[in-house]
Structure formats: structure tokens, C-alpha cells
Amino acid sequence: MNQPELFPGQPHDSDGPVFAEPWQAQAFALAVRLRQQGYFTATEWAETLGAVLRDAGDDDGSHYYEHWLVALERLTLSKGLTERTTLDRRTDAWEDAYRHTPHGKPVELRTR
Amino acid sequence: MSSDHDHHHDHGHEHGQDVPSPTALRVKALESLLIEKGLIDAAALDAIVDAYETKIGPRNGARVVARAWTDAAYKARLLTDATAAIEEIGFVGSDRPHMIVVENTPTTHNLVVCTLCSCYPWLVLGLPPVWYKSSAYRSRAVIDPRGVLNDFGLTLDEGVAVQVWDSTAELRYLVLPERPAGTEGWGEEALADLVSRDSMVGVAKVAAPAGAAP
Structure with missing residues (x-):
């Protein structure tokens, strides 16, 4: 319960950590923006995230944004904003793109 | 992108x-x-x-607190309609839940938690720290607030009542800490520098400035 340790390179201010990794900030922004645009309500978000955190059980907060992402996927799927297979295929496609893009070139998805 | x-x-x-x-x-x-x-x-x-x-971080909250310490009329507005009083200072979020400011006094100490998930006054405090999101804090703050405060190094006198505020998606709390002794005549900006994030969540007090007479 004392001040958390900072990971190397972790963004923080004088009071503590902000995001541990860039993807956390991206996941955070996605949820904020979807809610701002009315794709789901603040209450729906709090309930979904709360349920994921409850299911995860004891957690010191360090996996918080992983739970955040699970909640975000659950809500976007249940709202029909995307589909599980599409999402899985796209995840694989990004991995593939990283593996096969030569050094120094921007990583881009291949034309599908 | x-x-x-x-x-x-x-x-x-x-x-x-x-x-x-x-x-x-x-x-x-x-x-x-x-x-x-x-x-x-x-x-x-x-x-x-x-x-x-x-851009957004605990500094926004610190400015709100410092203004309340130096301007009695602002403080009154802050305690009656925090959402509007915070907007008044120029902090306007497009995604803005209703805010309530709770004042610490010599006899009452306020502590903020979100037992459900991690609702937090982002507009004034930035992103929540890891411990705020931990299940240990979320569950213990309500059951054993004094124990939690002890863990943060804050021991309150027996006579001080502890009020715990459970944030929700629509309602966020900010603690107005007590102005420390030794800051008489200080300007808003210097005062804001003293105000820590933790003091606005209620797990700390604002420390008296170094060198100030007790």
C-alpha cells in the first residue's frame, strides 16, 4: 500500500506512475472515446470493468490495464462494434506484419 | 492513424x-x-x-485546492457545486462526471475510494495510481480506513472521524485537505505546489512547508 515502484522507463509524474506501457494509454483512450461518442455509457463501462476485476480476484493493480482491455473487448463485442473472429484475425495479421516487415520500414498490414 | x-x-x-x-x-x-x-x-x-x-494531472486539483484556501467565496462555491467551481478555473472535460468536494477539518478526515472498479476524478487528478486500483485498497478502505491510512503513514487522533466516499461512474470525489500551518500570506501558486495527489485522495495530509514555524 506504499508508493508503487516504478518500472524502468515508466511514464510518471512527481506523484507516481501514469502508464506502464504505451498500449495501456491506447486502451485507455479507446474506452474514453467510445464512451464519449455514446457507444456505451459510463455505467455500462464501470459495470463491465468491475465484473472483470472481480473475476480476476486479488490483484495489486499491476495487471489493471490487462483487465481494462478484457473489459473493452467484452463491451465492444457485446455492442456489436466488432466480432471475435475479426478481432483474432486482425491480431494475427499485426503479428505477421511485424515479423515480416524489414528493419527500418514502417509496419503496415498487408492488403487483405 | x-x-x-x-x-x-x-x-x-x-x-x-x-x-x-x-x-x-x-x-x-x-x-x-x-x-x-x-x-x-x-x-x-x-x-x-x-x-x-x-496535460492533465494532479496539478489541476492542486490549483483548485489552493484557490479554495485563499478565496473564501470560491471555497463556498466549491463545496456547494464542485462541478461548476472546477469549470470556473478552466478545467472542462468533455467526459465529465459530477464532482463533489469534501472538506477535511480538525475533526473530520475524508478518504476516497472506488470499491467497484477505479472511478477517479481524472479531470483534476490525472490517471489513478496503481494502489488506488488494487483490490487491497478497494476492499480495505471501507472496512478499515484507519488501517489503510496507517499503511500510508498517516495516524489520526482518536477524536477524528473518518468519512469514506465511494466513487461511482457518475460521481467523483475530491478531498479538500487542511491548509498547513506556516503558510499565512502565501500566494495561490506557492500553495498549489504544496498540495500532493495523495492529500486530495485523502491518504495523506498536506505537510507544512520546510522551515515553517509549527
Whole structure:
């Protein structure tokens, strides 16, 4: 319960950590923006995230944004904003793109 | 957002095309699909990341507290309609839940928690610290607030009542800490520098400035 340790390179201010990794900030922004645009309500978000955190059980907060992402996927799927297979295929496609893009070139998805 | 720009935020580009973690890839997948479908705008996402990462932080809250300490009329407005009083200072979020400010006094200490998840007054305090999101804090703050405060190094006198405020999606709390002794005549800016994030969540007091007479 004392001040958390900072990971190397972790963004923080004088009071503590902000995001541990860039993807956390991206996941955070996605949820904020979807809610701002009315794709789901603040209450729906709090309930979904709360349920994921409850299911995860004891957690010191360090996996918080992983739970955040699970909640975000659950809500976007249940709202029909995307589909599980599409999402899985796209995840694989990004991995593939990283593996096969030569050094120094921007990583881009291949034309599908 | 072009993937080129996106990659810029990822680690490892000096060493070739390291594959991001599976979790980071899932974020990229969801983000790119939502952008393609036109459901979400890449520039808006960047603006949010930038705002919460660099522009919004506990400094906003510290300015609100410092204003309340120096301006009795502002303090009265803050305690009756915090949402409007915070807006008055110029902090306006497009995604803004209702705010309530609770005042610490010599006889009452306020502590803020979100037992359900991690509702937090982002507009004035930035992103929540890791401990605020931990299940230990979320569950213990209500059951044993004095024990939690002890863990943070804050021991309250027996006679001080502890009030715990449970945040929700629609309602966020900010603690107005007590102005420390030795700051008589200080300006708003100097006072704001004294106000820590923890004091506005209620797990700390604002320490008297170094060298101040007790």
C-alpha cells in the first residue's frame, strides 16, 4: 500500500506512475472515446470493468490495464462494434506484419 | 492513424521489427478495426492520450485546492457545486462526471475510494495510481480506513472521524485537505505546489512547508 515502484522507463509524474506501457494509454483512450461518442455509457463501462476485476480476484493493480482491455473487448463485442473472429484475425495479421516487415520500414498490414 | 505513426509509440524500433506483446497486439487490432469502420477517430485518440499523459494531472486539483484556501467565496462555491467551481478555473472535460468536494477539518478526515472498479476524478487528478486500483485498497478502505491510512503513514487522533466516499461512474470525489500551518500570506501558486495527489485522495495530509514555524 506504499508508493508503487516504478518500472524502468515508466511514464510518471512527481506523484507516481501514469502508464506502464504505451498500449495501456491506447486502451485507455479507446474506452474514453467510445464512451464519449455514446457507444456505451459510463455505467455500462464501470459495470463491465468491475465484473472483470472481480473475476480476476486479488490483484495489486499491476495487471489493471490487462483487465481494462478484457473489459473493452467484452463491451465492444457485446455492442456489436466488432466480432471475435475479426478481432483474432486482425491480431494475427499485426503479428505477421511485424515479423515480416524489414528493419527500418514502417509496419503496415498487408492488403487483405 | 497510419501504422507508421502508431509504431512510433512502440518500443524496440531501433532493433528491428520486434513483435509487440500479445496484449499490445490486441489493442492495435481493436484500435485499427474501430478506426477503419469509422467508429473512432485516430486524432481524437491521440489527443486523449496526450491530455491524460501530460496535460492533465494532479496539478489541476492542486490549483483548485489552493484557490479554495485563499478565496473564501470560491471555497463556498466549491463545496456547494464542485462541478461548476472546477469549470470556473478552466478545467472542462468533455467526459465529465459530477464532482463533489469534501472538506477535511480538525475533526473530520475524508478518504476516497472506488470499491467497484477505479472511478477517479481524472479531470483534476490525472490517471489513478496503481494502489488506488488494487483490490487491497478497494476492499480495505471501507472496512478499515484507519488501517489503510496507517499503511500510508498517516495516524489520526482518536477524536477524528473518518468519512469514506465511494466513487461511482457518475460521481467523483475530491478531498479538500487542511491548509498547513506556516503558510499565512502565501500566494495561490506557492500553495498549489504544496498540495500532493495523495492529500486530495485523502491518504495523506498536506505537510507544512520546510522551515515553517509549527
